[in-house]
Amino acid sequence: MRRAIFPGSFDPLTLGHHDIIMRGITLFDEIIIAIGKNADKKYMFTLEQRMKFITETFKDQPSISVKSYQGLTVDFCKKVNANFILRGLRNPGDFEFEKAIAHTNRKLSEIETVFLLTSSGKSYISSSIVRDVIRNNGDYTGLVPPFVRK
Ligand code: ADP
Numbered sequence: 001m002r003r004a005i006f007p008g009s010f011d012p013l014t015l016g017h018h019d020i021i022m023r024g025i026t027l028f029d030e031i032i033i034a035i036g037k038n039a040d041k042k043y044m045f046t047l048e049q050r051m052k053f054i055t056e057t058f059k060d061q062p063s064i065s066v067k068s069y070q071g072l073t074v075d076f077c078k079k080v081n082a083n084f085i086l087r088g089l090r091n092p093g094d095f096e097f098e099k100a101i102a103h104t105n106r107k108l109s110e111i112e113t114v115f116l117l118t119s120s121g122k123s124y125i126s127s128s129i130v131r132d133v134i135r136n137n138g139d140y141t142g143l144v145p146p147f148v149r150k
Contacts, residue, residue, distance in 0.1 A: 002027070004084035004114065007034040007073050009127065011043045012148050013053045016125035020088040020116050025063060027114070032080055033058075035068040044131045056147040074109040085113045090123045 006021060010033070024031055033054050035047065043050070051066050058064040069076040073085060085105065087098055102113040125143050133140040141149050 001029050002084065003030045003032065003080070003082040004028040004086045005032045005034040005073070005077055005080065005082045006086045007036055007069075007076075009038075009041070009043065010035055010050050010054060011127050012045050012050060012130060012144060013057060014125045014127055014130055014144050014148075015142075016088065016090070016118060016122045018057065018145050019119045019122050020086065021058070021064060023116055023119075024086045024114075025061065028063075028084065028086070030063045030065070031086065032082060033064065033066040034073070034076060035066065036073070037068055037070045044134070053145070053148045057145045072108070074105050074111050077109065077111050083111060085111055087113055087115050088118055089115050090118045090126075 004024065004027075006017075006024065008017065010017060021031060021033065035050055037047065045053070047068055051068065054066040067080065077083070077085065085102075087102075089095055089098060098113070098115065105111055105113060130140050130143050133143070
C-alpha cells in the first residue's frame with residue numbers, strides 16, 4: 001500500500017494544488033491531504049472551511065482524504081502509516097526551500113519526499129496570490145476549483 005501525505009495550509013485550495021493531487025494519485029494508492037495547524041499563522045479561511053473545500057472538491061475520489069495535524073510532518077506520517085510526502089515544485093525558490101525540509105525529514109525518518117513539477121500554466125498560482133485577489137475584490141475564478149469559487 002503506497003500512502004502519501006500532501007501537507008500544506010491550503011488557505012485556500014488552488015488549481016495548482018489540485019493539479020499536483022490529481023497527478024499524484026496516479027503514483028500512490030492513497031493520498032491524505034494534511035492541513036498543518038500553526039498557532040502563529042493567521043489564516044483567511046478557517047480550518048473547517050479549508051477542509052470543506054477539499055472534501056467537496058475530491059468527493060468523487062475515494063483514495064483522497066483530508067486530515068489536520070499539529071507538530072512534525074514526519075510524526076504525522078508515522079501516525080497515519082504514510083511512507084511518502086508529496087510536494088509540488090513551482091520555481092527555484094520552492095526547490096531550495098523544499099530541499100532543506102526534505103533532507104531534514106530524511107534525517108528524522110525513513111520517509112521519502114516525492115516532488116512533482118508544476119504543470120505549465122499553473123506555476124504562478126499560489127494561495128497567497130489568491131488571497132490578495134480576494135481581498136481586493138478581483139476575479140479569482142480561474143485560480144481555484146469550482147467549489148472554492150462558491
Ligand atoms: P505551504 O503553506 O507549505 O506554503 P501550500 O498550501 O501553499 O503550503 O502548498 C502545499 C504544496 O502545494 C507545496 O508543496 C507547494 O509547493 C504546492 N503548490 C502550491 N501551489 C502550487 C502550484 N501552483 N503548482 C505546483 N505545486 C504547488
